[in-house]
Amino acid sequence: MAKAxxxxxxxxxxxxxxxxxxxxRALYEAxxxxxxxxxxAPDKPQSGMGHAITLGHPLRLQKSDLYPDIEAxxxxxxxxxxxxxxxxxxxxxxxxxxxxxxxxxxNHSINVIYSGTMSAAMEAAxxxxxxxxxxxxxxxxxxxxxxxxxxxxxxxxxxxxNRLSKHILLNVNIPDFPxxxxxxxxxxxxxxxxxxxxxxxxxxxxxxxxxxxxxxxLNFDNAKDSDVWALANNYVSIVPVEFxxxxxTVKKRLETLWKDKPNRNxxxxxxxxxxxxxRKSE
Amino acid sequence: MAKAxxxxxxxxxxxxxxxxxxxxRALYEAxxxxxxxxxxAPDKPQSGMGHAITLGHPLRLQKSDLYPDIEAxxxxxxxxxxxxxxxxxxxxxxxxxxxxxxxxxxNHSINVIYSGTMSAAMEAAxxxxxxxxxxxxxxxxxxxxxxxxxxxxxxxxxxxxNRLSKHILLNVNIPDFPxxxxxxxxxxxxxxxxxxxxxxxxxxxxxxxxxxxxxxxLNFDNAKDSDVWALANNYVSIVPVEFxxxxxTVKKRLETLWKDKPNRNxxxxxxxxxxxxxRKSE
Numbered sequence: 001m002a003k004a005x006x007x008x009x010x011x012x013x014x015x016x017x018x019x020x021x022x023x024x025r026a027l028y029e030a031x032x033x034x035x036x037x038x039x040x041a042p043d044k045p046q047s048g049m050g051h052a053i054t055l056g057h058p059l060r061l062q063k064s065d066l067y068p069d070i071e072a073x074x075x076x077x078x079x080x081x082x083x084x085x086x087x088x089x090x091x092x093x094x095x096x097x098x099x100x101x102x103x104x105x106x107n108h109s110i111n112v113i114y115s116g117t118m119s120a121a122m123e124a125a126x127x128x129x130x131x132x133x134x135x136x137x138x139x140x141x142x143x144x145x146x147x148x149x150x151x152x153x154x155x156x157x158x159x160x161x162n163r164l165s166k167h168i169l170l171n172v173n174i175p176d177f178p179x180x181x182x183x184x185x186x187x188x189x190x191x192x193x194x195x196x197x198x199x200x201x202x203x204x205x206x207x208x209x210x211x212x213x214x215x216x217x218l219n220f221d222n223a224k225d226s227d228v229w230a231l232a233n234n235y236v237s238i239v240p241v242e243f244x245x246x247x248x249t250v251k252k253r254l255e256t257l258w259k260d261k262p263n264r265n266x267x268x269x270x271x272x273x274x275x276x277x278x279r280k281s282e
Numbered sequence: 283m284a285k286a287x288x289x290x291x292x293x294x295x296x297x298x299x300x301x302x303x304x305x306x307r308a309l310y311e312a313x314x315x316x317x318x319x320x321x322x323a324p325d326k327p328q329s330g331m332g333h334a335i336t337l338g339h340p341l342r343l344q345k346s347d348l349y350p351d352i353e354a355x356x357x358x359x360x361x362x363x364x365x366x367x368x369x370x371x372x373x374x375x376x377x378x379x380x381x382x383x384x385x386x387x388x389n390h391s392i393n394v395i396y397s398g399t400m401s402a403a404m405e406a407a408x409x410x411x412x413x414x415x416x417x418x419x420x421x422x423x424x425x426x427x428x429x430x431x432x433x434x435x436x437x438x439x440x441x442x443x444n445r446l447s448k449h450i451l452l453n454v455n456i457p458d459f460p461x462x463x464x465x466x467x468x469x470x471x472x473x474x475x476x477x478x479x480x481x482x483x484x485x486x487x488x489x490x491x492x493x494x495x496x497x498x499x500l501n502f503d504n505a506k507d508s509d510v511w512a513l514a515n516n517y518v519s520i521v522p523v524e525f526x527x528x529x530x531t532v533k534k535r536l537e538t539l540w541k542d543k544p545n546r547n548x549x550x551x552x553x554x555x556x557x558x559x560x561r562k563s564e
Contacts, residue, residue, distance in 0.1 A: 050333030050362075051395050058484070058492040080332070080396075085493060088479045110408060112527055113333050114362075126392060126476050158540065168532065184542040189528040194408050197366045202340070210340040211367060238540075240532035245394055246471040250450065250522035258440065258520075260466040 009035040009096035009160055012086050012124070015103065016046045016079045016116025019064055019072065023102040026145035027134060028067065030152045031099065034160060038095065039067055040086035042116075043074035047105075049116040051123070052078045061085055079120035087127060097159055098124035101134035102148050104141065108173045108227040108237060109193035109219065118171055118241070125169035126243055130159055132169075137231065138176040147179040151236050155185075171239040175231050185236035191226035193219040291317040291378035291442055294368050294406070297385065298328040298361045298398025301346055301354065305384040308427035309416060310349070312434045313381065316442060320377065321349055322368035324398075325356035329387075331398040333405070334360045343367055361402035369409060379441055380406035383416035384430050386423065390455045390509040390519060391475035391501065400453055400523070407451035408525055412441055414451075419513065420458040429461040433518050437467075453521040457513050467518035473508035475501040 011031065015024040019041035028037060043062065060076040073090060075082045079100070087094055103117040112118045117133045124131035132155060136148045151174055159168075171190075175182060195215035202210055219228045227237035293313065297306040301323035310319060325344065342358040355372060357364045361382070369376055385399040394400045399415045406413035414437055418430045433456055441450075453472075457464060477497035484492055501510045509519035 045338070048335045048337040050331075050335070050401065052332045052334040052360075053330045053396055054495060055330040056327070058494050059481075060490070060492055078334075081495070084479045084495065085481060088481050089483070089493065110525070113404070113408075113525060114335055119332065122395070126395075162539070164532070164535070164539075169529075180545075182545060184545050185540075186542070187533055187536045187540060189530070189533060190526050192526065197370045199341075199367060199370050201371070208342070210342055211371065212340050213336060213363070213366065238536070239527075240529040240536060241527045242529035242532070243392070243395060243527075244472050244474065245521075245523045245525075245527070247451075247522040247524035248471070250446070250524070251469055251471060253446070254469045254520070254522060257444070257446075258467075258469060260468070263462075263464060263466050 010091065011035040011037050012083070012091065012095040012098045013037060013039045014041045014079060014082045014086070014098065014100050014120045016042065016049060016120065017104050018042050018045050019066060019074045021104060022141060023104050023136065023145065026149055027099055027102045027152055030149035031156045034156055035096065037070050038086065038091060039070065039072035040075055040082045040090055042079060042082060043076055046079055046116045048114050049078045049119070050114050051080055051119040054078060054081050059085060061089065079116035080123045083120050083123040094127060094129050097156070098129045098131040099134065099156060100131065102145055102152060103133070103135035104143065105135065105139040106137045106173050107133065107135040107171060108231060109191040112171050112190060112241060121169055122241065122243055125167050128166040130163065130166060130168045132156070132159060132172055134172045134174065136174050136176060143176065147177060147182055148174040150179050151185065169241040171241050173227060173231055173237045175234055175236065177234060181234060182236060183234045185238050186230040188227040188230050188237045188239050189223065189225055190239050191219055191221035191228035193217065193221060193228060292373065293317040293319050294365070294373065294377040294380045295319060295321045296323045296361060296364045296368070296380070296382050296402045298324065298331060298402065299386050300324050300327050301348060301356045303386060304423060305386050305418065305427065308431055309381060309384045309434055312431035313438045316438055317378065319352050320368065320373060321352065321354035322357055322364045322372055324361060324364060325358055328361055328398045330396050331360045331401070332396050333362055333401040336360060336363050341367060343371065361398035362405045365402050365405040376409060376411050379438070380411045380413040381416065381438060382413065384427055384434060385415070385417035386425060387417065387421040388419040388455050389415065389417040389453060390513060391473040394453050394472060394523060403451055404523065404525055407449050410448040412445065412448060412450045414438070414441060414454055416454045416456065418456050418458060425458065429459060429464055430456040432461050433467065451523045453523050455509060455513055455519045457516055457518065459516060463516060464518060465516045467520050468512040470509040470512050470519045470521050471505065471507055472521050473501055473503035473510035475499065475503060475510060
């Protein structure tokens with residue numbers, strides 16, 4: 001009996017730099033033969049949108065002619081909206097994998113929280129779709145994506161081969177070096193780093209003040225398994241990310257420190273509940 | 283010698299429903315005598331903005347006459363922008379505490395990720411400012427905030443009394459009941475829950491499709507220490523939240539499963555590095 005031909009996996013690709021960005025094309029080119037590729041990506045740059053969703057006004061979805069060989073749509077919403085719309089209105093089912101990127105610029109350390117690229121991937125993971133976000137440490141539109149493509153392909157192959165968990169979510173950052181100068185990849189933790197904000201104050205022609213957000217990146221983490229360390233040492237960093245934000249250590253401390261005195265009226269409330277349920281069972 | 287009068291703590295208040303929302307006023311009224319209050323809040327509703335920041339265009343800050351007794355500003359940006367601007371351009375230093383809310387509507391379970399209210403509080407925690415987000419389980423503009431105010435005050439007093447950690451961040455949800463029917467608070471974990479999306483498709487007068495995001499909330503978590511459980515049982519839920527999103531369990535697994543073969547060129551790269559550093563020390 002002939003072995004049944006294995007069905008190609010469906011891979012959803014999105015990003016936050018828009019469907020027209022070179023980075024998403026680089027990602028598509030790197031993995032296009034590994035499955036049935038569907039692209040749903042923002043119609044305009046959406047960097048720094050974090051996990052924003054569009055409430056209060058509707059969304060548009062437009063067939064894109066930038067990718068004539070596949071199903072590709074631009075969406076008027078945020079990266080997270082793209083994933084939601086792709087699942088509900090384009091694929092009509094969950095894809096086997098969601099890839100986001102390749103982002104123009106790093107998303108290591110604390111950037112994971114602000115990044116539209118990573119938030120799109122996280123939305124997929126919440127919806128039980130394994131997901132990876134890729135980011136190259138170069139903001140340029142003419143950046144060389146070849147090393148990033150090499151690692152995007154390797155990691156995508158790994159993700160398709162071993163289904164580690166339906167909620168698996170990886171944050172992959174690639175140093176801006178030729179492939180030959182990259183030492184390999186490292187499984188890392190998110191470095192504790194932040195931005196020291198410095199708003200630049202200007203005045204408009206009418207004399208009213210306005211502010212530009214700028215900031216200095218400060219790394220406070222010296223651990224050798226942090227993503228910032230790996231990237232500074234010519235490694236690709238891979239951080240497994242979770243969306244359960246509970247701080248279980250603090251939870252334990254507070255359970256002891258913040259013991260609540262029960263509401264004096266609690267008995268009355270419980271009696272009422274008991275009475276109600278008794279009535280129901282009568 | 284007379285005991286030095288203790289300086290009042292500075293409390294930054296923000297939200298995502300806008301400076302004009304009844305919820306932020308309820309929060310202000312509940313805690314106004316506990317410190318020097320400064321308000322910096324969005325000039326329009328910003329629900330669902332997650333951790334979005336404003337890149338690519340500038341921000342406005344406008345003195346608000348809604349709170350004539352204190353320093354209060356409306357900001358044209360996102361809730362996270364409000365916290366950043368407040369620290370850099372209004373306070374010129376870190377406040378002792380940041381309170382966000384009281385949100386009109388719940389932010390339990392997975393909502394913590396989409397919520398502008400909680401993202402503003404998280405931004406404060408990243409910046410080493412202890413922070414609490416408060417949300418009432420009622421979307422109405424005429425909601426009764428009195429029970430929420432009671433718990434907001436109690437929790438704020440606790441936060442001011444014991445500095446638990448500079449990164450402490452609490453997600454507090456209050457059931458929509460009179461105070462007498464609330465049993466107390468519970469320290470909880472974030473429930474695993476998500477939204478089952480269902481976009482509503484319509485056509486505009488020109489015949490082009492557009493989509494409204496709607497969804498059904500699905501709770502998959504039966505744990506009795508989850509926030510969803512606590513709220514369903516008439517408790518206020520308090521979830522300690524962290525911004526290190528590393529999944530350390532998966533990290534450990536991947537360190538074994540995904541061992542990397544070092545780049546064949548790695549020796550060459552290292553030699554180059556060694557040579558360079560030797561040159562430096564010559």
